[in-house]
Amino acid sequence: AQSVxxxxxxxxxxxxxxxxxxxNYSSSVSVYLFWYVQYPNQGLQLLLKYLSGSxxxxxxNGFEAEFNKSQTSFHLRKPSVHIxxxxxxxxxxxxxxxxxxxxxxxxxxxxxx
Amino acid sequence: xxxxxxxxxxxxCQRGTSLTIQCQVDSQVTMMFWYRQQPGQSLTLIATAxxxxxxxxxxxFVIDKFPISRPNLTFSTLTVSNxxxxxxxxxLCSVDGVSxxxxxxxxxxxxxxxx
Numbered sequence: 001a002q003s004v005x006x007x008x009x010x011x012x013x014x015x016x017x018x019x020x021x022x023x024n025y026s027s028s029v030s031v032y033l034f035w036y037v038q039y040p041n042q043g044l045q046l047l048l049k050y051l052s053g054s055x056x057x058x059x060x061n062g063f064e065a066e067f068n069k070s071q072t073s074f075h076l077r078k079p080s081v082h083i084x085x086x087x088x089x090x091x092x093x094x095x096x097x098x099x100x101x102x103x104x105x106x107x108x109x110x111x112x113x
Numbered sequence: 114x115x116x117x118x119x120x121x122x123x124x125x126c127q128r129g130t131s132l133t134i135q136c137q138v139d140s141q142v143t144m145m146f147w148y149r150q151q152p153g154q155s156l157t158l159i160a161t162a163x164x165x166x167x168x169x170x171x172x173x174f175v176i177d178k179f180p181i182s183r184p185n186l187t188f189s190t191l192t193v194s195n196x197x198x199x200x201x202x203x204x205l206c207s208v209d210g211v212s213x214x215x216x217x218x219x220x221x222x223x224x225x226x227x228x
Binding site for chain 1: 213
């Protein structure tokens with residue numbers, strides 16, 4: 001079965017600084033990887049996805065992530081964050097026989113002025 | 114991409130009552146999913162709802178507590194039965210494939226508070 005680990009429950013960062021949110025997954029088969037964002041009191045929005053092809057994927061709002069199969073990681077990065085990026089970020093994996101979407105525990109990105 | 118509407122968006126319920134959450138999609142979809150997000154927690158899959166068949170429940174979730182209907186390809190309901198304060202959560206429906214293959218799109222969620 002697949003699983004996802006987000007080691008950082010909260011990441012504080014100053015505005016305009018770069019940020020990396022870490023995500024590691026566990027799977028014995030090929031998987032699809034996703035990052036979703038949840039702004040305060042809102043639903044879940046897809047930020048970016050890796051299905052196949054280039055290991056560097058770009059998403060909305062200037063975010064990007066790199067799929068690293070050898071390290072089973074899919075870290076999310078942004079070179080310069082804005083106050084409006086404050087939100088909960090969820091890494092998720094999908095694949096295998098069940099094809100269920102499994103979420104990590106989430107990382108709260110707290111951007112400070 | 115598809116529009117997913119959930120009703121109610123939020124509700125406050127009394128212990129012991131039941132509430133039905135509706136999920137409407139503006140296009141036909143084969144697979145729909147129901148997730149629960151407890152306060153401060155991540156999302157946990159409750160069940161998969163395919164049209165024309167019984168819902169498939171995940172470990173820890175049972176049909177008596179969370180009955181699901183899927184009458185057609187655009188609509189599903191989730192009922193939270195005999196609620197207790199522990200059921201206070203956000204319940205989200207999601208659909209597969211409307212924003213691309215293998216991508217789940219989520220509704221805005223239904224925030225339930227049980228007193």
